[in-house]
Every structure is written in structure tokens, then in C-alpha cells.
Amino acid sequence: MKLVTAIIKPFTLDDVKAALEQVGVLGMTVSEVQGYGRQKGHTEVYRGAEYSVDFVPKVRVEVLVDDTLGDKVVEAVVEAARTGKIGDGKVWVTPVDTVVRVRTGERGTDAL
Amino acid sequence: MAAKEEESVEGNTAWLLTSAALVLLMTPGLAFFYGGMVRTKSVLNMLMMCFGAIAVVGVLWVIYGYSLTFGDDVTGGLFGDITQYLGLSGLIGNEDALTTTAFVAFQGMFAVITVALIAGAVADRVRFGAWLLFAGIWATIVYFPVAHWVFDFSNDSGHVGGWIANDLVAFDFAGGTAVHINAGAAALALAIVVGKRRGWPKEPMKPHNLPFVMLGAALLWFGWFGFNAGSALAANGLAGVAFINTFSATAAAIIGWLVIERLRDGHATSLGAASGVVAGLVAITPACAFVDTWGALLIGVLAGAFCALAVGLKYKLGYDDSLDVVGVHLVGGLWGTLAIGLFQTTYVNDTGVSGLFYGGGVTQLGKQAVGALAVLAYSFVLTLIIGYAIKATMGLRVSDEEEATGIDEAEHAESAYDFSTLRSGTSPISKAADALAGSKVPANASKEGVTP
Numbered sequence: 001m002k003l004v005t006a007i008i009k010p011f012t013l014d015d016v017k018a019a020l021e022q023v024g025v026l027g028m029t030v031s032e033v034q035g036y037g038r039q040k041g042h043t044e045v046y047r048g049a050e051y052s053v054d055f056v057p058k059v060r061v062e063v064l065v066d067d068t069l070g071d072k073v074v075e076a077v078v079e080a081a082r083t084g085k086i087g088d089g090k091v092w093v094t095p096v097d098t099v100v101r102v103r104t105g106e107r108g109t110d111a112l
Numbered sequence: 113m114a115a116k117e118e119e120s121v122e123g124n125t126a127w128l129l130t131s132a133a134l135v136l137l138m139t140p141g142l143a144f145f146y147g148g149m150v151r152t153k154s155v156l157n158m159l160m161m162c163f164g165a166i167a168v169v170g171v172l173w174v175i176y177g178y179s180l181t182f183g184d185d186v187t188g189g190l191f192g193d194i195t196q197y198l199g200l201s202g203l204i205g206n207e208d209a210l211t212t213t214a215f216v217a218f219q220g221m222f223a224v225i226t227v228a229l230i231a232g233a234v235a236d237r238v239r240f241g242a243w244l245l246f247a248g249i250w251a252t253i254v255y256f257p258v259a260h261w262v263f264d265f266s267n268d269s270g271h272v273g274g275w276i277a278n279d280l281v282a283f284d285f286a287g288g289t290a291v292h293i294n295a296g297a298a299a300l301a302l303a304i305v306v307g308k309r310r311g312w313p314k315e316p317m318k319p320h321n322l323p324f325v326m327l328g329a330a331l332l333w334f335g336w337f338g339f340n341a342g343s344a345l346a347a348n349g350l351a352g353v354a355f356i357n358t359f360s361a362t363a364a365a366i367i368g369w370l371v372i373e374r375l376r377d378g379h380a381t382s383l384g385a386a387s388g389v390v391a392g393l394v395a396i397t398p399a400c401a402f403v404d405t406w407g408a409l410l411i412g413v414l415a416g417a418f419c420a421l422a423v424g425l426k427y428k429l430g431y432d433d434s435l436d437v438v439g440v441h442l443v444g445g446l447w448g449t450l451a452i453g454l455f456q457t458t459y460v461n462d463t464g465v466s467g468l469f470y471g472g473g474v475t476q477l478g479k480q481a482v483g484a485l486a487v488l489a490y491s492f493v494l495t496l497i498i499g500y501a502i503k504a505t506m507g508l509r510v511s512d513e514e515e516a517t518g519i520d521e522a523e524h525a526e527s528a529y530d531f532s533t534l535r536s537g538t539s540p541i542s543k544a545a546d547a548l549a550g551s552k553v554p555a556n557a558s559k560e561g562v563t564p
Contacts, residue, residue: 020356048373048377049427051316
């Protein structure tokens with residue numbers, strides 16, 4: 001099994017969610033996060049005093065999938081989250097040893 | 113141009129009472145103007161400093177403040193007779209004094225807001241008790257005397273007033289000297305005594321709620337119509353002039369501030385617009401019933417520009433006047449007070465004289481400067497003394513740790529905003545923790561009570 005983690009621009013979340021549903025993903029976890037990559041932050045000015053805001057708001061999407069689905073999911077996210085401008089985010093895949101569904105105790109791919 | 117219509121005591125009293133209520137509203141307005149500019153962890157303390165000023169100064173005013181300010185002069189124009197109206201004796205219950213009681217109320221609101229203005233200079237870091245003590249002492253030995261100098265006019269029935277109004281004859285219609293220069297100079301002194309906030313100016317301390325700031329500025333503007341037009345002490349044409357100048361100069365000041373910002377920083381900001389409102393209001397305060405439309409517009413637009421430039425000074429000079437009381441109130445107050453000597457015209461108000469630009473020469477400008485500098489120096493020095501005295505005895509500041517955690521929690525045991533479900537009283541985690549700690553929950557707090 002794989003854990004696909006995507007850091008995306010907040011406004012692309014709806015498109016990413018729709019794309020994931022289209023490739024058969026049944027659930028996901030999203031969280032609001034802050035960070036920066038090459039986009040860096042921005043500058044704000046209050047009464048002439050400049051403040052640099054280093055961290056910009058992003059959304060983190062986490063999806064657990066079967067090994068066979070991994071590449072398709074990555075592709076779907078990348079497609080949906082791309083604007084072509086700096087700061088579109090990152091997607092990465094990590095191997096997962098075990099998954100347990102809390103309600104039933106099912107393990108492995110049955111728990112997805 | 114002033115009241116040709118027949119004066120009506122009832123009408124004047126009604127307008128004065130209305131104005132008094134408007135001026136009181138300025139202090140809560142100021143609380144939100146300031147409160148929006150501080151960080152989430154200290155907004156309650158800022159609101160409390162303003163409400164605390166209402167509490168302390170309101171009580172002192174009726175006990176002896178009014179008497180010290182408007183009692184017969186006892187020391188060559190410096191102080192009123194504190195015993196004359198002690199507890200408002202001779203005023204309350206005397207029907208002839210109907211308008212006088214309205215005046216007592218109206219002027220009391222001025223004392224309150226002047227003290228509250230100072231709070232902005234020392235946001236986030238002053239112990240609440242020390243602030244209340246400061247408010248009481250400062251009102252007593254700085255505000256009441258200075259208001260006596262500026263606002264207490266001698267009259268035909270034998271009353272002798274203060275020296276700036278009667279001996280020097282510098283003009284100040286509604287409080288450019290007594291309120292704004294006074295509070296601004298005190299703010300500078302107190303910011304120096306209290307010291308910088310931890311981490312200033314390196315750590316970002318940006319405003320947490322700009323809509324509060326805008327709302328506060330709007331309430332200030334609304335209340336300021338009472339402050340300025342009410343200072344005519346009559347429902348007449350002069351009140352109308354003060355009112356319209358308070359409107360137009362302030363509108364111009366928004367433009368002045370935003371133009372400077374756009375040129376210097378690249379953007380016109382909401383904080384700049386709200387600040388421009390206050391800068392314009394401050395500057396037109398002393399001049400509002402002495403200048404014509406062109407004078408008001410020039411005073412306003414330049415006030416916005418001057419104050420927008422002045423708020424940067426604290427970074428160069430290294431004092432943490434946190435919310436720019438000096439840059440806005442001291443600078444705006446000085447400009448407005450001096451501007452009377454430039455733009456004053458007897459066409460508007462025949463009790464005045466003509467300013468420099470209306471053929472009156474520089475004499476009045478000089479008098480305006482003397483009045484302004486006297487108030488500035490008196491307030492600055494006395495505030496330093498009061499500040500150091502409190503610092504040496506009970507202490508002024510919260511501890512470093514309390515300041516870092518937030519003064520709201522340290523001084524008031526409250527937090528302004530509760531967004532996190534993990535920390536709210538309804539979460540199972542905090543309920544369990546409360547139960548373990550044996551915390552007291554009022555019986556009616558929740559039906560479930562504390563269930564571990």
C-alpha cells in the first residue's frame with residue numbers, strides 16, 4: 001500500500017478531490033498547512049513597516065491507496081493541481097506497512 | 113457668522129447632552145481602533161485599558177476633577193479651586209445650573225478619552241493595576257490642570273479661568289492642546305519609561321483585526337462630531353461650522369495618508385485609511401470653528417500626509433510607541449494647533465483673529481506655538497515623573513514570560529477568541545483535565561457537569 005501526500009494550492013482542492021474520486025479513491029484526509037518552497041512568502045506593510053510573511057497557506061491531501069492505484073492517483077492530483085505558476089506544490093508517495101480499519105479490525109488492502 | 117438666531121437654553125442643553133454621549137462613545141471606539149491593532153493575545157487588555165480609563169477618570173471627575181478644572185483659579189492661571197465644586201456641590205440640585213450640569217458631563221468625557229489615548233503607546237505590557245493608578249494620577253496632576261489652562265474661560269460674573277485661554281489667548285476650540293498634544297506627549301514619555309515590547313522591532317507585531325480598526329475609526333469619527341461641534345456649547349451656526357469642518361478635513365486626511373502610502377509603500381491600506389481618519393480628526397479639533405472650507409481641507413490633507421510620515425519616526429529614534437499615539441496625536445495636534453495661526457479667519461468666527469494667510473501676521477502663530485509647547489513640556493516632564501515613580505514602587509510591566517504568553521491571560525485570565533475545539537470547555541480532553549485538577553464548575557454551567 002502507498003500513502004500519497006500532496007501539498008497543493010488551497011483553491012485547487014475541489015478539482016483535486018473530484019479527480020481523486022474519478023480514479024476511484026474512496027476517502028481522503030485534508031488539512032490546512034503553511035509553508036514555502038521556491039514561491040517564498042509575501043510582504044505586508046502596516047503604517048509603513050514591512051512584514052515579510054514567510055509561510056503561505058497550503059492544503060495537504062493525504063490518500064491511502066492500493067499499490068496498483070499509486071501512479072494513477074499521483075497523475076490525477078498533479079493534473080488537477082497544476083496552474084503552471086510557481087507555488088503549485090508537491091506530491092510524494094511513501095510505502096505503508098499496515099493499515100487497520102478501526103471499526104472492524106480489517107487489515108491491509110481490505111481496510112482501504 | 114456665529115449665532116444670529118435667538119439663543120435657547122433648552123436647545124443648547126439638549127445639544128450639549130447629546131454631544132456628551134457622543135464623546136463618551138469615542139472611548140469604546142478608541143478601544144476597538146487600538147484593539148484591532150494589537151495581537152490576539154493582548155486585545156482584551158487594550159480594551160480594558162480604555163474601559164479602565166472611563167472607570168477611574170469618570171469617578172475622579174465628579175469628585176474633584178471638575179472643580180480642579182473649572183473652579184475659580186487659585187494660582188495665577190494654573191489650577192482651579194478643588195474645593196469649590198467638590199462632589200459637584202452647588203451644581204447638582206440647583207435648577208439654575210441646568211446647562212452647567214450638561215457642561216460637567218460633556219467635559220468629563222474629554223478627560224476620559226484623553227487618558228485612554230495614552231494606552232496605545234504602551235500596548236501589550238503594562239500591569240492593569242499600574243495602569244489604573246497611572247490613569248488616576250495623570251488625570252489629577254496633568255489633565256485637570258491643563259484643561260483648566262485651555263478650556264476654562266474667565267467671565268463677566270467674576271470667574272477667573274486658566275492662563276492659555278485668558279492670558280496668552282492661544283486658540284484651541286475643542287482640545288488640540290489639552291487633549292491631543294497632552295496625550296501625545298504623555299504617550300512618548302510613558303513609552304520611554306515602560307520600554308520596548310520584547311522582540312520589538314524585529315519580531316513581527318502586526319494588527320490582528322483590521323475590521324476592528326476600521327470600525328473603531330468610524331465610531332471615533334461619529335463621536336467626534338460631539339467633541340468638536342459640541343464644543344460650541346450651543347446649538348448654533350458655529351456648531352454647524354465645526355461639524356462640517358470635522359467632516360471635510362477628515363475626508364481630506366484620508367486622501368493625504370493614502371497618497372503618501374501609495375507613493376512610499378506601493379499600496380493604499382485599510383490601516384492607512386483608518387489612521388488618516390484619526391489624524392484628520394485630531395488636526396481639525398483645535399481649528400474646527402476658526403477656519404473656512406479651504407483652511408479645513410488643507411489642514412486635513414496635510415495632517416494625513418504629516419502623520420503618515422511621522423509614524424515611521426519611532427523606528428529611527430528607537431522608542432516603542434506601539435500604536436503611534438505620538439505620530440498621530442502629538443504630530444496631528446501640533447499641526448492643527450499651529451495651523452490656527454495660519455488659516456484662522458474672522459469671517460468664520462469673530463471671536464478670533466486673522467491668521468498669517470489671512471493678513472493677520474505671525475503674532476497669533478507665535479501664541480499658538482507657546483501654548484502648544486507649554487502643554488507638551490508640562491505633560492512630558494510630569495508623565496516621566498509619574499511613570500518612574502510607579503515603576504520604582506509597584507512596577508509597571510508584566511514579566512517577560514507573561515508578556516510572551518499574552519497579557520490577556522496573565523492580567524485578566526481570559527482569552528479573546530476561542531477557535532480551537534481542543535482547548536474549549538466542551539472537549540473531552542479539557543473536561544478530563546478539569547476533573548483531575550478538581551476545578552470548580554458552576555452548577556448551571558452544563559447539564560452534564562464534569563464527567564471524567
